[in-house]
Amino acid sequence: MSQINQLVSESDIKKEDNTLRKKILLFFISELLLFGGWFVVYAIYKNQFATEFNYYSLKLNTTLGTLNTVILISSGLLVSLSLTSLKKENKFLSEILIVLAETFALMFLVNLFFEWGVKISAGLYPTSEILAAKGSGEVLFYYLYFIMTGIMALHLILGIIVLANILIQIFKDKILSSDPNKLDDANMYWNFTVLIWLFVFPLFYLIQ
Amino acid sequence: MKEEVQNNNKNSYTQQILSWLGLIALTALLVTFSGIKLGGFSLFVFFIIIALQSILVINKFMLIKCQQKIFKVFLTFLGCALIVVLIMSFVLN
Numbered sequence: 657m658s659q660i661n662q663l664v665s666e667s668d669i670k671k672e673d674n675t676l677r678k679k680i681l682l683f684f685i686s687e688l689l690l691f692g693g694w695f696v697v698y699a700i701y702k703n704q705f706a707t708e709f710n711y712y713s714l715k716l717n718t719t720l721g722t723l724n725t726v727i728l729i730s731s732g733l734l735v736s737l738s739l740t741s742l743k744k745e746n747k748f749l750s751e752i753l754i755v756l757a758e759t760f761a762l763m764f765l766v767n768l769f770f771e772w773g774v775k776i777s778a779g780l781y782p783t784s785e786i787l788a789a790k791g792s793g794e795v796l797f798y799y800l801y802f803i804m805t806g807i808m809a810l811h812l813i814l815g816i817i818v819l820a821n822i823l824i825q826i827f828k829d830k831i832l833s834s835d836p837n838k839l840d841d842a843n844m845y846w847n848f849t850v851l852i853w854l855f856v857f858p859l860f861y862l863i864q
Numbered sequence: 865m866k867e868e869v870q871n872n873n874k875n876s877y878t879q880q881i882l883s884w885l886g887l888i889a890l891t892a893l894l895v896t897f898s899g900i901k902l903g904g905f906s907l908f909v910f911f912i913i914i915a916l917q918s919i920l921v922i923n924k925f926m927l928i929k930c931q932q933k934i935f936k937v938f939l940t941f942l943g944c945a946l947i948v949v950l951i952m953s954f955v956l957n
Contacts, residue, residue: 681934688942695949718895725891733884736925740876840930847925854917855946858910862898 680841684848691852694804698859701796708793713863716801717771721861724767725853731760732850735819739843745833747826754823757846761812768809772802804856811849818842883924890917911951918943 702709738753772781779786780798787795822842825831831838894913897906922928922939931939 677932677935681938684938684942688945692945692949695946696952699949699952718898722891722895726888729884729887729891732921732925733880736880736927737877739927740880744876840927844926844931844935847921850925851918851921851942851946854914854921855949858894858898858914862894862910 676837676841680844683845687848687852690807691804691855694800694807695855695859698800698804701800702863705793705796708791709797710863712794712797713860716861717774718861720767720771721857724764725857727760727764727767728850728853731757731764732847734760735843735846739836739839742826742831742833742836742839747833750839751823751826754819754826758816758819758823761816765809765812768805772805775801801860804860808849808853808856811852815842815846815849818845880924883920887917887920890920911947915943915947918946 734753734757738750738757741747741750741753775781775798776784780794781787782799782802787798819842822831822839825838890913894910894917897909897913900906902909922943926939928936928939
């Protein structure tokens with residue numbers, strides 16, 4: 657009888673995992689549509705205002721962009737290593753790596769907001785009167801820059817919240833090395849964000 | 865048996881750290897090439913570097929081998945779609 661109960665319980669867990677997986681897949685598809693759409697918008701306007709887009713991308717801080725890329729890649733590694741550690745039953749290392757990954761993500765956000773601050777203080781932000789007085793190419797470039805990097809920042813903030821929740825669950829032994837699916841999903845999400853940044857970075861900072 | 869598991873652990877960590885080093889090196893290459901005007905060849909190098917970075921992230925960080933087939937198909941499609949859009953943004957120029 658207890659064996660039957662155990663089998664039923666395992667079957668329930670599998671069903672729950674599959675449902676979660678389907679939800680995550682749907683989420684990824686919606687993300688692809690979101691970012692894909694913005695990439696297409698970028699491509700179209702870059703075609704129309706090629707000279708302006710090239711000129712204003714030169715005005716972005718490539719050093720800060722590169723630093724942020726390195727930071728985000730490193731945070732991706734840390735989350736991935738955390739999953740590997742948990743699978744290898746090294747709970748403590750897994751927790752430390754998640755904390756480090758979150759620290760890196762915060763560093764990314766600080767750098768991004770610092771870069772935004774420079775642009776905002778110069779009046780180059782959406783709805784600014786100074787920007788509105790400038791040419792269409794510059795207005796569109798900065799609109800797209802703030803929207804796409806803003807979406808990235810939102811994704812990272814969401815990722816930090818998700819990882820903090822995972823960290824608490826690992827700490828309370830609610831996520832175990834035998835069933836690390838939640839951390840696996842968080843790792844997928846996090847590195848998906850890293851992947852998107854790997855495309856956003858050259859689009860804004862390196863196409864000149 | 866235990867030794868084998870430990871070796872696998874080391875391999876897994878080592879592979880991920882090596883992938884990270886590869887990604888950093890590719891980022892450095894990308895930035896370097898952006899400063900050099902090589903015409904059509906530099907675009908080709910750009911696409912190759914970004915494709916390699918995507919492959920590393922999907923395979924080594926997202927651990928695609930351990931995922932369900934639908935994820936493998938989707939992520940391959942995602943990588944291809946993003947590269948096509950990136951190519952568009954260059955080529956349309």
